[in-house]
Amino acid sequence: MTIHNLYMFDRHGVLMYYGEWNRKRQSGMTIEEEAKLMYGMLYSIKNFVNKMSPVDVREGFQCYRTSKYALNYFETPSGVKFVMNTDLHSQGVRELLQQINSQIYIEYCVKNPAYKSGETIQCELFKTKLDELVKQSPIFKS
Amino acid sequence: MARPGARVADSKKINSELFTLTYGALVSQLLKDYENAEDVNRQLDRMGYNIGVRIIEDFLARTSTARCTDMRDTAEKIQSAFKMYLGVNPTVTSWSPASDEFSLLFDQNPMTEFVELPDSCLSLKYCNLFCGIIRGACEMVQLEVTSWFVQDSLKGDPTTELRVKFVKKLEDAMPAGED
Amino acid sequence: MAIYSIFILSKSGGLIYQYDHTSIKIEVEKTFTFPLDIQLVEQNKRIVVAFGQKDGINVGHNLLAINGIQLNGTLLDDGREVSPFLADQSNFPLSLKFGRPKLSTNEKIFLASMFYPLFAIASQLSPEIKSSGIEVLEADTFKLHCFQTLTGIKFLIVAEPKQLNVEHLLRRVYELYADFALKNPFYSLEMPIRCEQFESNLQLLLEQEKSGINNV
Numbered sequence: 031m032t033i034h035n036l037y038m039f040d041r042h043g044v045l046m047y048y049g050e051w052n053r054k055r056q057s058g059m060t061i062e063e064e065a066k067l068m069y070g071m072l073y074s075i076k077n078f079v080n081k082m083s084p085v086d087v088r089e090g091f092q093c094y095r096t097s098k099y100a101l102n103y104f105e106t107p108s109g110v111k112f113v114m115n116t117d118l119h120s121q122g123v124r125e126l127l128q129q130i131n132s133q134i135y136i137e138y139c140v141k142n143p144a145y146k147s148g149e150t151i152q153c154e155l156f157k158t159k160l161d162e163l164v165k166q167s168p169i170f171k172s
Numbered sequence: 173m174a175r176p177g178a179r180v181a182d183s184k185k186i187n188s189e190l191f192t193l194t195y196g197a198l199v200s201q202l203l204k205d206y207e208n209a210e211d212v213n214r215q216l217d218r219m220g221y222n223i224g225v226r227i228i229e230d231f232l233a234r235t236s237t238a239r240c241t242d243m244r245d246t247a248e249k250i251q252s253a254f255k256m257y258l259g260v261n262p263t264v265t266s267w268s269p270a271s272d273e274f275s276l277l278f279d280q281n282p283m284t285e286f287v288e289l290p291d292s293c294l295s296l297k298y299c300n301l302f303c304g305i306i307r308g309a310c311e312m313v314q315l316e317v318t319s320w321f322v323q324d325s326l327k328g329d330p331t332t333e334l335r336v337k338f339v340k341k342l343e344d345a346m347p348a349g350e351d
Numbered sequence: 352m353a354i355y356s357i358f359i360l361s362k363s364g365g366l367i368y369q370y371d372h373t374s375i376k377i378e379v380e381k382t383f384t385f386p387l388d389i390q391l392v393e394q395n396k397r398i399v400v401a402f403g404q405k406d407g408i409n410v411g412h413n414l415l416a417i418n419g420i421q422l423n424g425t426l427l428d429d430g431r432e433v434s435p436f437l438a439d440q441s442n443f444p445l446s447l448k449f450g451r452p453k454l455s456t457n458e459k460i461f462l463a464s465m466f467y468p469l470f471a472i473a474s475q476l477s478p479e480i481k482s483s484g485i486e487v488l489e490a491d492t493f494k495l496h497c498f499q500t501l502t503g504i505k506f507l508i509v510a511e512p513k514q515l516n517v518e519h520l521l522r523r524v525y526e527l528y529a530d531f532a533l534k535n536p537f538y539s540l541e542m543p544i545r546c547e548q549f550e551s552n553l554q555l556l557l558e559q560e561k562s563g564i565n566n567v
């Protein structure tokens with residue numbers, strides 16, 4: 031099993047953080063362009079899902095799979111969006127994203143007075159803790 | 173529901189002679205209407221093309237085949253399609269050195285079983301429909317090919333030989349996520 | 352388990368066929384007194400619940416009827432606007448019917464054309480080489496399965512999340528398309544499929560799926 035990469039967006043669609051572990055292909059764009067395309071896609075998918083759903087959605091969009099990877103999506107009620115690309119067999123990725131939110135983002139960014147929301151996350155502690163958590167996850171260990 | 177049943181008829185139960193007679197009537201009527209074998213060849217190719225762009229979906233749906241990666245692959249698929257739709261098994265042969273061109277040899281062809289070409293239309297390519305079908309079918313899977321008859325047993329040649337040549341891959345028509 | 356609907360998209364992304372198989376009607380009728388304890392807003396010429404979800408009337412539902420008479424968008428059947436009518440205490444008590452709006456034909460065409468670029472971008476943003484576009488899209492309320500043929504036609508099935516065997520069903524729909532649309536000489540490629548035999552065989556296939564005949 032593999033974790034490829036992680037995107038974090040704030041509620042206005044600004045890329046707060048991008049992390050990469052096992053990415054085998056680059057899109058050929060700058061990370062800014064890629065993030066814009068990714069956010070645009072997520073925005074459309076959410077709209078699409080809300081309309082397409084035959085019954086009222088609660089959480090809405092959760093993930094999609096292609097022939098090669100799975101995109102896992104988690105959004106907090108405050109609008110922070112976590113996107114993690116993994117291989118097709120990974121289980122419990124949404125739980126991992128919830129952990130990243132509650133144990134890393136909230137702890138080391140939101141509670142950090144030096145961090146201003148809407149900015150790219152520069153905090154070193156956040157980066158190391160995130161890396162630790164991801165690498166400890168059974169999804170990462172193959 | 174107009175006509176019930178998933179598959180209307182068993183293909184083996186359709187009289188193949190009625191089919192070859194129908195094709196014969198079509199070709200001879202075209203000759204009467206156009207009075208020119210070249211024009212008829214063109215019409216047959218065009219009709220074949222229209223069949224090809226449709227029949228390819230049937231072939232893909234039934235065989236669950238994967239995308240061809242070289243011309244040898246393509247030749248094999250075309251060969252199996254002849255088996256599937258016409259009940260004949262043409263031989264694949266005469267590869268060009270660059271492996272981009274090959275021949276299909278037909279030692280039997282149900283379409284021409286009763287046909288004797290009159291001397292007045294020796295330039296008629298009686299089965300030119302096949303060329304169009306191959307061209308149309310390949311185009312739908314983003315391969316541009318040309319195809320033509322080299323020999324025709326109806327004209328006294330020892331065999332019937334259909335040549336297929338790769339022109340290019342139609343990258344623009346490639347569906348997303350398939351490149 | 353249920354199959355909700357089927358969409359077929361042409362090579363160029365246009366919706367050429369759509370079929371609703373199982374539809375779920377979500378409607379609630381309730382008598383209200385003044386003042387109305389549900390917040391309503393006007394959106395795209397509809398009256399929509401914005402806040403104050405209760406008794407099965409959820410945020411996003413539309414106001415469909417008042418006292419059993421269907422609304423025409425934001426208008427009553429006599430042409431009066433709904434909003435001032437609901438603000439007038441003398442009209443109460445009122446029986447209001449709310450529900451989840453069904454997709455109109457235009458909305459279905461719009462959704463189909465929306466899926467086309469999503470499919471392509473998913474392939475473009477892949478962290479792995481040679482990835483297809485979206486094959487399965489999961490939400491908490493449904494799963495969408497997509498099968499793209501080598502020729503570029505897309506077959507979509509919207510089903511309950513737990514529905515099994517959808518991949519098989521997609522292949523069968525492709526066969527039906529090859530049989531009853533393409534072999535019909537009067538069907539033109541890329542055009543909407545209006546073939547009775549295609550539709551009836553599709554219904555048959557879905558009925559068999561429901562009764563488990565295909566679950567081998």
